[in-house]
Amino acid sequence: MGTWSSMPLTPSRRRFLQSASALPLLSALPGLSSAATANTAPGTKPVPVQNTVLNWLDAAPPRRFEGSTFGVPWPRGTLRLPASKQLYFTLGANAPAVQSWPLAYWPDGTLKWTAHAVEGGRTAAHWQLEAAAQSVKPARAVAVQQGASQITVTAGDTTWIVPTGGEYLIASATRAGRLTMQGLRLVALRQDGPDPDDVGKVSTEAFTSKVTQVTVEQTGPVRAVIKLDGTHSGNGRDWLPFSVRLYFYAGSQSVRIVHSFLFDGQPARDFIRGLGVTAQVPMTNETYDRHVRFAGEGAGVWGEAVRPVTGLRRDPGQAFKDAQVAGQALPPLAGMAKPVRDGLQWIPEWGDFSLAQHAPDGFTLRKRTRAGQAWIDANAGTRAQGLLYAGGAAGGVALGLKDFWQRAPVRLDVRGANTALADVTAWLWSPSAPVMDMRPYRGLDGMDTFEKQNAGLNITYEDYEQGWDDATGIARTSELQLWVLGGTPSHADLADMAEQVARPARLTVAPARIHQCGVFGDWDVADAGTPGRKLLEDALTVQLDQYLREAEQHRWYGFWSYGDVMHTYDTDRHMWRYDIGGYAWDNSELSTDLWLWYSFLRTGRADIFRFAEAMTRHTGEVDVYHAGRFKGYGTRHGVQHWSDSSKQPRVSNAAYRRIYYFLTADERVGDLMRELLDSDRHLANVDISRKLAKSAAREAKDDFISVSFGTSWGSIVAAWLAEWERTGDRRWHDRIRDGMESIGALQRRWFAGTAPYDFNTGKFIGPGEHVSISHLNGMFGVIEMSSELLTLVDAPAYRKAWLEYCRYYTAPKTDVVALLGKDPGGRGMTDTGSRMTGYAAYQARDKALALRTWREFFQSAFLKDGGAALTPRRVGGADVLRPLVELPNLSTNATAQWSLAAIQNMALVGETLDEAARAAGLIP
Known part of the structure; x- marks a missing residue:
């Protein structure tokens, strides 16, 4: 058996160790210790980190910067919160100010993650985040003054008034003393039936926001955050609960709005006609000095005046036309050509404007003079950026909606621009589109018994039971930006603002900087420096690029769907199986979210970040129930995101949100993880294994129910870990440890697979003498969680049990029989399960076991026949709706798990990859 010390270092690992050892100590800086405790994460050497380089996600600085918040990790033992409980950092001399706060803690109490908000305005190619003895305040800081009936936020020369209750989110905003915006509120339109084509006459009623609770979460000086909770109210009914956060940054003229709502209606009679934010x-x-602007395709802008002076029969003079096109006040009218000056009253005033994007590939732009008059077509295009402006030379408002065309059907409206008060509205669901229909896509269709439902499951892979395909309780989060401006922006400025809406500027730290801190378990920085690594890195890239391509090719867009991917490809139709039961929308099966986030951690690619971000926004909201009988659980993959009747904690899994949370400090995702803290108790109320054979051991009794280690406990434990990290509350550490150690105390340990679970203590009970193996037990983040937890929690019995499971799960049958007394079967997906072998090899420093890891991994179809399975092919002509590039027989299950295994194996046993690949004939 080879020893680990005899294995050569890969170039990436060698470079890492060299760079790490060159970093200076931090003993001279306040709150920083001069040494770090050891991490056991592979390939990491905990070292103090003095200066942290901040890069832009998109490499180049943005043309317009409205401020940003990001997370930074620290090696264990490096950074400690001072007694003052205040963290101070700078970006260097003459740089924007930074506001910093703790985000997560290591078990020894030192800081694991810190969050930092940077003021808007100035940019640079990159900055260095440095610890400081005191804060550097912005020249025009954000300030918050709280009163009984309102909260006043001041940012530069802009003052925002936030009521503590009532209809408005923001009552008013003044710029340089001028009232520029008022009455920001939420609106919803309900229709009592589907569209008239289906049922005939329908009626519509309007609802508006009713704020019931306001919480000031941050008060500046760089960033202030206010959270507003309430419902949509009207006609004696309160429904559609919402949670909205308002973000104010120093150096910015805007407020960022994060809007979340929950659907709590009855799908058969509550149809959302429209859902919007208006002011x-x-x-x-x-x-003639009032202007309307819409961002169009790319950097394009459409802009016109309410009363235009261009294109007239008579020429007013070039200076007047130039000023109006530029959005400036016209010169004194005395200089205007007399026929035009005398005839201004006869030029129509255009009061209403609307840009509707009802499909991802097309928008229309219309205008009319006033309500009751006909609309005329103004222009059209493919994909609008999602920003409007309404106002005049003295000031106005710009309002934008992120992921605009991706979330179609959406709409941007200006109403009454020719009156004293114009309305601007961002419709998250356009009222001119078909209604939002939350009904199930199918009926009972004869499936009125358990046996028939099981038969259907066998054919379409759909777990169906009437009444369980309910959308009530799901949610959706949207992001908006609202500017209060002192004048009409130029076309170029509006284009820059639209870019900020569509692709907000983000600051990040390099993959190597994150990796050296030992966070998120077993991964390393992408490195194709050896033939074996190049083989795997190329295969990983092909699959990532294909999924990015698939989102566009097959239009994985829409209000409820954007961010998800499909489950399985149908090569015969050259389509994904969008209409075939459990083969349709993926809903995080098998850990797709983790695959994307680990891919971003390794590469730093902006396109992967945004793909993963959209998935986090979707899977944490739409695929999960936030109220009702299924609260805390997600829905298994299906034709609709809520249609499958299997409700599982493996979908609501906090592990799928946690990486994004720490990278961005996103409060909404933090809320979603916190929602899951007591979801283990709901296992007694929701039978998540209804289509599986029952046994006496699985029956719920009092405070006990049989719970699987991987698909259930392993998913729920991620929320506890996140809460322990975020708060340092030992209750969650103890609950994690007790669950781990109780698994280790069972007779069959991890091979028991499932055992009675005590909700009150978080412990598994009973002898655990039966063997129960399922390949799914390791597919939903428990492998990643175990790797992390064993560096954080002292649980020797669990460590022994997990290492045993890792060594034997994919072992030869004779070894398994020697351990368990029989071959229990169920050990599927050997290639992806190889990462457990790799973990055991790394921990034991066992070269023979490391080589076995690669032999198991190389069984994958992805690497056979010269990588034929990963060779894209073009399909065109009459065979497809549009030309496309496909990977035949693509399966998200296989892609996600294979990629996670490749990532973990390279981090754990990468030193033996080339040797094993040569032995397998995969490289020369």
Whole structure:
């Protein structure tokens, strides 16, 4: 048996160790210790980190910067919160100010993650985040003053008034003393039936926001955050609960709005006709000095005046036309050509404007003079950026909606621009589109018994039971940006603002900087420096690029769907199986979210970040129930995101949100993880294994129910870990440890697979003498969680049990029989299960076991026949709706798990990869 010390270092690992050893100590800086305790994560050497380089996610600085918040990890033992409980950092001399706070802690109490908010305005190619003895405040800091009936936020020369209750989220905003916006509120339109084509006459009623609770979460000086909770109210009914956060940054003229709502209606009779955010804009300029702007395709902008002076039969003079096109006040009218000056009253005033994007590939732009008059077509295009402006030369409001065309059907409206008060509205669901229909896609269709449902499951892979395909309780989060401006922005400025809406500027730290801190378990930085690594890195890249391509090829867009991917490809139709039961929407099966986030951690690629971000926004909201009988659980893969009747904690899994949370400090995702803390108790109320054979051991009794280690406990434990990290509360550590150690105390340990679980203590009980193996037990993040937890929690019995399971799960049958007395079967997906072998090899420093890891991994179809399975092919002509590039027989299950195994194996036993690949004939 080879020893680990005899294995050569890969170039990536050698470079890492060299760079790590060159970093200076931090003993001179306040709150920083001069040494770090050891981590056991592979390939990491905990070292103090003095200066942290911040890069832009998109490499180049943005043309417009409205401020940003990001997370930074620290090696264990490096950074300690001072007694003052205040963290101070700078970006260097003459750089923007930074506001910093703790985000997570190591078990020894030192800081694991810190969050940092940077003021808007100035940018640079990169900055260095440095610990400081005191804060550097922005020249025009954000300030918050709290009163009984309102909260006043001041940012530069802009003042925002936030009521503590009532209809408005923001009552008013003044810029340089001028009232520029008022009455920001939420609106919803309910229809009592589907569209008239289906049922005939329908009626519509309007609802508006009713704020019931306001919480000030941060007060500046760089960033202030206010959370507002409430419902949509009207006609004696309160429904559609919402949670909205308002983010104010120093150096910015805007407020970022994160809007989350929960669908709590009855799908058969509550149809959402429209859902939006609206505000009023005082229009004080003459109508020829009032302007409307819409961001179009790319950097394109459409802009016109309420009363245009261009294109007239008579020429007013070039200076007047130039000023109006530029959004400036016209010169004194005395200089205007007399026929035009005398005839201004006869030029129509255009009061209403609408840009509707009802499909991802097309938008229309229309305008009319006023309500009751006909609309005329103004223009059209493919994909609008999602930003409007309404106002005049004296000031106005710009309102934008992120992921605009991706979330179609959406709409941007200006109403009454020719009156004293214009309305601007961002419709998250356009009222001119078909209604939002939350009904199930299918009926009972004869499946009225358990046996028939099981038969259907066998054919379509759909777990169906009437009444369990319910959308009530799911949620959706949208992001908006609202500017209060002192004048009409130029076309170029509006284009820059639209870019900020569509792709917000983000600051990040390099993959190597994250990796050296020992966070998120077993991974390393992407490195194709050896033939074996190049083989795997190329295969990983092919699959990532294909999924990015598939989202566009097959239009994985829409209000409820954007961010998800499909489950299995149908090569015969050259389509994904969008209409075939459990083969349709993926809903995080098998750990797709983790695959994307680990891919970003390794590469730093902006396109992967945004793909993963959209998935986190989707899977944490739409695929999970936030209220009702299924609260805390997600829905298994299906034709609709809520249609499958299997409700599982493996879908609501906090492990799928945790990486994004720490990278961004996103409060909404933090809320979603916190929602899951007591979801283990709901296992007694929701039978998540209804289509599986029952046994007496699985029956719930009092405070006990049989719980699987991987698919259930392993998913729920991620929420406890996140809460322990975020708060340092030992209750969650103890619950994690007790669960781990109780598994280790069972007779068959991890091979028991499942055991009675005590909700009150978090412990598994009973002898655990039966063997129960399922390949699914390791597919939903428990492998990643175990790797992390064993570096954080002292649980020797669990460590022994997990290492045993890792060594034997994919072992030869004779070894398994020697251990268990029989071959229990169930040990599927050997290639992806190889990462457990790799973990055992790394921990034991066992070269023979490391080589076995690669032999198991190389059984994958992805690497056979010269990688034929990963060779894209073009399909065109009459065989497809549009030309496409496909990977035949693509399966998200296989892709996600294979990729996670490749990532973990390279981190754990990468030193033996080339030797094993040569022996397998995969490289020369």
